[in-house]
Amino acid sequence: MAKFEDIVKSHPIVLVDFHATWCxxxxALAPILKDLKNKMKDQIKIVKIDVDKHQVLSGQLGVRGVPTMILYKDGKQVWRQSGVVPLHSLVQVIGGYL
Structure with a gap:
């Protein structure tokens, strides 16, 4: 995996989904994120990170539960939410940073 800092700086708006295969x-969030990508196209980059495979990174970022989504704008964290978030809410939040 590329360096996390490089990933969140690779696009102006990056949504990182911390998840686990057993969760x-x-x-339930996976199809919502797929719909989000289809709706927002190239305005956003979505990155999925398995917390079991990347325990150190998850710990450094204080991810205590899954799913946890963190939104980065220009490499800086601007929003964070745990749990399943409906599509319209994600579009509204991300739209505020475009």
């Missing part, structure tokens, strides 16, 4: 709510 039911994470599975």
């Amino acid at each position: 039911g709510p994470c599975k």
